[in-house]
Amino acid sequence: MIASGAVPIWRRALVTVVAGSAILSAVWFLASARAHEKPAPDGAAPSEQVSPDQSLKLLQDGNGRFVSGIAEHPHQNVERRQSVAKGQHPFAVVLACADSRVAPELVFDTGLGDLFVVRVAGNIADPAMLGSIEYAAEQLGAPLIVVMGHQSCGAVSAAIDAVKNPTAAIPGHLGALIDPIKPAVQSAKPGDDLLDRAIDANVSNVVAQVASDAPIAELIHAGKLKVVGGRYNLASGEFVLLTDLNSKKP
DSSP: OOOTTOOOHHHHHHHHHHHHHHHHHHHHHHHHHHHTOOOOGGGSOHHHHOOHHHHHHHHHHHHHHHHHTOOOOOSOSHHHHHHHTTOOOOSEEEEEOOOTTOOHHHHTTOOTTTEEEEEOGGGOOOHHHHHHHHIIIIISOOOEEEEEEETTOHHHHHHHHHHHOTTSOOOTTHHHHHGGGHHHHHHSOOSTTHHHHHHHHHHHHHHHHHHHSHHHHHHHHTTSOEEEEEEEOTTTOOEEEEEETTTTOO
16 A cells, blocks of 8 residues: 555656656767767867868868768857857858859858858859958968869850850840850860860869969968869769869869
8 A cells, every 4th residue: 555645666766767868868969969060170260270281171071071971060050150150260261153053061061160152153253252252361361262163064154155156145244254254165175075174274264363362372472371173063072173273283
């Protein structure tokens, strides 16, 4: 006979088990969240601690995870959001095309505050783009600039059409995007792969343009900054390095 008001032993045991399970679940959740929150080297802001070459390695490693389907999605939790609200220290600048299939944060498996992304159709470097890049390099200390072209770029394709049909009217403001890409088309040899070669030539031209910008050139000369270019493959997800200004790769 159980006295009135007394809690049966089996019920107290059940409460203890449930409470213990809840605590273990909470501990597991926090540990899992922290495992996906990859800190910068030595716990410092990336741009303060990472060299240009290390920054490039971080991007290549992240792209490798993205290609393999094992992206970690770092720096995307509440703690990171609150941290970067106080200031930003991106470890790389990415000048990319505005194409909806090209998202640098996803391609390089990064999170909030990691990349300073500038996007425009054809990944051209007009004055507004250059001004944004200068700000990230000079004021935020980003040690790497990546010019990111991509497979099947519509802006480059339009530039090819414009070169082939110079008298054809270009509607609206599209000419402002196409004109800077024409030299890349004109320098590429005709053939079935003209689009691919024009895309690569455009990347190389933009890399040279960015690197010759006076404030950027000073940082490169001081060894604080590196400018590279590459092409993103839409199907495979792979980012292939094409132009490394510092090592003079073809």
